[in-house]
Amino acid sequence: MSKAAIAIVGAAETTRMGKVPELSQTGLHADAALNAMAECGLTPADIDGIATAGHDAAEIAQYLGITPTWLDSTSVGGCSFILHVRHAAAAIATGLCKTVLITHGESGRSNNRAHRPLFPSMQQQEFESIYGPLFPPARFTLPVMRKMKDDGLTIEQLAMVAVVQREWAAFHPRATSHDPLTLDDVLSSKMIAWPFTKLMCCLVSDGGGALILTSAERAKDFPTKPVYLRGMGGESCEGPMISQMEDFTTSKAFRVSGKAAFESAGILHSDVDHLMLYDAFAHLPVYGLEDLGFVGKGEGGAFIAEGRTRPGAELPLNTNGGGLSYMHSGMYGMFALQEGVRQMRGTSPAQVKDAKLSVVHGVGGMFSGAATAVLTSEDQW
Amino acid sequence: MSDRTQPTIYPETQFYWEGAKQGKLLLNACTPCGNKPFFPPRPFCPHCGSREVTVMQASGRGALHSFVISHLPAPGYEPPFTVAVVMLEEGVKMLTNIMNCPPDPDHLELDMPLELTFETRGDLKIPQFQPAKGGAA
Structure with a gap:
C-alpha cells in the first residue's frame, strides 16, 4: 500500500475567459491566483513557492505580494504547468517550500501583454521560419501528412476529433463553443493549412488558471477536497525545430514523459478513468493516445472516430472540449489540469461517474516539450 | 520576394550560407560516426558529442x-x-x-x-x- 505524498488543494480559472479585454496578462495571472487562494482559504502570505511559464515568476510574485523560498520559471510551452506540478511535488517533498502556487495567465486574444510566451529558437528562426511557417497552424501540422501515409490516419478521423470534443464541450457552460458539429462542418470550414481546416485548429482566447499544492498531510486541513498526485509524473522534450523530430509519426517527448508517469504511478492503462491530451490541433490526441500506449501505433485516429472517447464511451477524453472547443489561451496545459482536478473532485459539468484516476498529458511548443501528471481522488492505493 | 525574412546567421553556420552563395548545400558530418551527416549545422555531433566534424556537400x-x-x-x-x-x-x-x-x-x-x-x-x-x-x- 502506498500513501499519497502531495495534493492539489486549490484550483481555479480566471473569473472570465474567452475575451477579457479589461485585464492585462499580469492581471489574468492574479485573477486566477486570487480565485484559487480564496477557494482554499489562503492569502499571499501563506504561499512560499511560486511557478509560472511564459511570464517572469518574479513579476507574478511581486504583483501578488508573495515572498517565495522556491521559484520555478520553467517555460517550455503550454505543458509547462504540468512540469511545474512535478517540480513543485519534488520541492515540497524535499522541504524547499510548503505551499506552491502555479499560475497561468495569457492575453492570447486581446494581446494585453509585453511579449509572446514562448522563447524564440535561434535555429528554428534561421532554418525554418525563413520558409514561411510563422504561425503554429502551418508548423505544428507539418508531420501529419507523413503520419497519414505511413499509419493510415485519415482526414475524416482528424475531423472527428473536433466533432467528438464538441460533444464534451456541450456540458460546459464556460466553454467557448457549445453547438454540435458534424463531420461536414469541420471538413468544409475555412482552409488554414491544408489539410487542416479552421475547426481542426484551437481557439485563441484570453484567460488563466492557478493551482495550489501542498503535502498530502496538510491537505486534510483545507476546506477543498484534495486531489492527490499518484507518482511523480513525467516530462521530456524533443526541441523546437519540428523538421528535426526523429519520427514524424510519433513524438519521442510524449513517449518518454508518458512512460515515466505510468511507471512512477504504478498504473496500467486499464486503470485510467479519465484522460486529458492537450489538443492545440486535431492530430495531438491521436499522437497522445498512441504515444502514451492507450492504443497501438496507427490506431489513434480510428479509436476517436469510432466514438470510443465520446461521452458515455470507454475512455473519456478531453472532457472540457479541449483547446478546440473549451478555450485556448496559447499555453493551454493549465486548463487540461483544471479539468483533471474537477473530474477528481467530482465537480466537472461533464463528470465521469466514479472516476478515480485521471491522466493529464500536455505538449509544449510544437512537439517540442511534453509533460504528464497522474491525478487521483484516493489518498492511498 | 525580397520582403521574405532573412536568416540571422551565427558564427557556427556562416559556412552553410557561404556555401549556398556558391550553389552548394553544405552539411556537417561526424567522423567517429562514420561520416554521418546531421542538420542543422553545429561544430559537434548531436549523436555522439564528438567535435570531430567535417563539412560535406549534399x-x-x-x-x-x-x-x-x-x-x-x-x-x-x-x-x-x-x-x-x-x-x-x-x-x-x-x-x-x-x-x-x-x-x-x-x-x-x-x-x-x-x-x-x-x-x-x-x-x-x-x-x-x-x-x-x-x-x-
Whole structure:
C-alpha cells in the first residue's frame, strides 16, 4: 500500500475567459491566483513557492505580494504547468517550500501583454521560419501528412476529433463553443493549412488558471477536497525545430514523459478513468493516445472516430472540449489540469461517474516539450 | 520576394550560407560516426558529442517527406504556399518550399523526388527544392 505524498488543494480559472479585454496578462495571472487562494482559504502570505511559464515568476510574485523560498520559471510551452506540478511535488517533498502556487495567465486574444510566451529558437528562426511557417497552424501540422501515409490516419478521423470534443464541450457552460458539429462542418470550414481546416485548429482566447499544492498531510486541513498526485509524473522534450523530430509519426517527448508517469504511478492503462491530451490541433490526441500506449501505433485516429472517447464511451477524453472547443489561451496545459482536478473532485459539468484516476498529458511548443501528471481522488492505493 | 525574412546567421553556420552563395548545400558530418551527416549545422555531433566534424556537400537529391499548404500570411509570400520537409538522400531532413510547383495537393505526392535549387533573397541564396526533372532522383 502506498500513501499519497502531495495534493492539489486549490484550483481555479480566471473569473472570465474567452475575451477579457479589461485585464492585462499580469492581471489574468492574479485573477486566477486570487480565485484559487480564496477557494482554499489562503492569502499571499501563506504561499512560499511560486511557478509560472511564459511570464517572469518574479513579476507574478511581486504583483501578488508573495515572498517565495522556491521559484520555478520553467517555460517550455503550454505543458509547462504540468512540469511545474512535478517540480513543485519534488520541492515540497524535499522541504524547499510548503505551499506552491502555479499560475497561468495569457492575453492570447486581446494581446494585453509585453511579449509572446514562448522563447524564440535561434535555429528554428534561421532554418525554418525563413520558409514561411510563422504561425503554429502551418508548423505544428507539418508531420501529419507523413503520419497519414505511413499509419493510415485519415482526414475524416482528424475531423472527428473536433466533432467528438464538441460533444464534451456541450456540458460546459464556460466553454467557448457549445453547438454540435458534424463531420461536414469541420471538413468544409475555412482552409488554414491544408489539410487542416479552421475547426481542426484551437481557439485563441484570453484567460488563466492557478493551482495550489501542498503535502498530502496538510491537505486534510483545507476546506477543498484534495486531489492527490499518484507518482511523480513525467516530462521530456524533443526541441523546437519540428523538421528535426526523429519520427514524424510519433513524438519521442510524449513517449518518454508518458512512460515515466505510468511507471512512477504504478498504473496500467486499464486503470485510467479519465484522460486529458492537450489538443492545440486535431492530430495531438491521436499522437497522445498512441504515444502514451492507450492504443497501438496507427490506431489513434480510428479509436476517436469510432466514438470510443465520446461521452458515455470507454475512455473519456478531453472532457472540457479541449483547446478546440473549451478555450485556448496559447499555453493551454493549465486548463487540461483544471479539468483533471474537477473530474477528481467530482465537480466537472461533464463528470465521469466514479472516476478515480485521471491522466493529464500536455505538449509544449510544437512537439517540442511534453509533460504528464497522474491525478487521483484516493489518498492511498 | 525580397520582403521574405532573412536568416540571422551565427558564427557556427556562416559556412552553410557561404556555401549556398556558391550553389552548394553544405552539411556537417561526424567522423567517429562514420561520416554521418546531421542538420542543422553545429561544430559537434548531436549523436555522439564528438567535435570531430567535417563539412560535406549534399548531393541535392531528396524526397518529399511531408508538407502543408499554408493559407496564412508570411512576409514576401503569397498564400497559399507550400511548406515542406525534404528528406535528403544523405538521411537528414530540412524545411523547404516547393519551387516551380503549384501549391496544390494534386501536384504534391509524398516521397516524390525533389532536387535542390536556390532562391535569391537579398545578397543571400536560400536552399530550396523543386520537383526533380525527369522523375526518379
